[in-house]
Amino acid sequence: MRLTVEHGFDRVTIDAIAQAANISRRTFSNYFACKEDAVLHGEQLHHQGLLRALRERPDAESAWTALRSSVRGLYSSWDTQPDREWALRTRLAREHPSLMAQQLANHAAFARDLERAVAGRHNPGGVRSGLLVDVFLSALRVGLNTWIDEEETRDLLEVVEEIMDEVETPFGG
Amino acid sequence: MRLTVEHGFDRVTIDAIAQAANISRRTFSNYFACKEDAVLHGEQLHHQGLLRALRERPDAESAWTALRSSVRGLYSSWDTQPDREWALRTRLAREHPSLMAQQLANHAAFARDLERAVAGRHNPGGVRSGLLVDVFLSALRVGLNTWIDEEETRDLLEVVEEIMDEVETPFGG
């Protein structure tokens, strides 16, 4: 991330990263399939955290409620805002198509995991869980982007909650 | 696409594609940045068609209605179902992470275009258009996947309309 800031993402070679991390080029490849994966690793951790929170929600909660509650619980458990790194990563992904592509693929994988995790929960409108999860992730993504566009002036959770409220208003008409 | 079916996506080199198309390797790169782009080109055409349809919708229609109507209009204007190629491409993208990543990046770009195209339209619940477009695309994607999972036995439009109806039921609770 530091090298990326200093020289730009596509001007940083894997060799340079390996060197800066005091590991061999080959070892880098043992841990990450590509540069993109390395940059987006923090996001993967976020996904894992959210999944863990979701699994701990009481079974009685509906799918949508459990998802919302997981976000609320996780984000408010942080002692500091996920400021610099998140903003940096998100901005980077906006500018670099390859990063964007990888990020979206990660999101799709995350969606599959979430879908499995909410399977079996009550689901008010009979909406299939794939759709529900997709919409949830859209809201999360739009929330993050809004937060970034506002230059991280508000609380991330606050922005996300706002978007989630919007999602709960009907789309039709 | 033919070579991919015969030998598998990742065993087809750009050289092979170029040779089969009677063009030089270099010319391939003049048209497509990578193999993935070539395979997904049909989808790009679909996006363009949908955008064109959207721009021709009457201004009085709300954003959501205009989006739904565009799909309805475009899909029912086809004389044949987009059967083989679509199913093939979608299944391929499911199996190959790099293809999936590229596809999702294309969807994101498409989302930006759609967002611009519906900007200014009436929007019932005051939902921001980014969110609206995202949800619309989720519905389209889920519809396509459902259609595939049902082995293309029904009409694609029918499946998509069904999902769109689901989206119009509230998510909250």
Next chain:
DNA sequence: GGCAAAAATGCATCTCAGGCATTTTTGCAC
């Protein structure tokens, strides 16, 4: 037929992913 623009090509270079064998480090029983 001639000419300019656009398309296609060839070439060269830098980078990457990943298989395989080898070396180094780590964790643990003794």
Next chain:
DNA sequence: GTGCAAAAATGCCTGAGATGCATTTTTGCC
């Protein structure tokens, strides 16, 4: 602490990909 097996890290190598640049070929039009 010593020895040993598993895990991690490394080095080397190959096939493939992206892309800049100069050159050749094709196309469209007067």
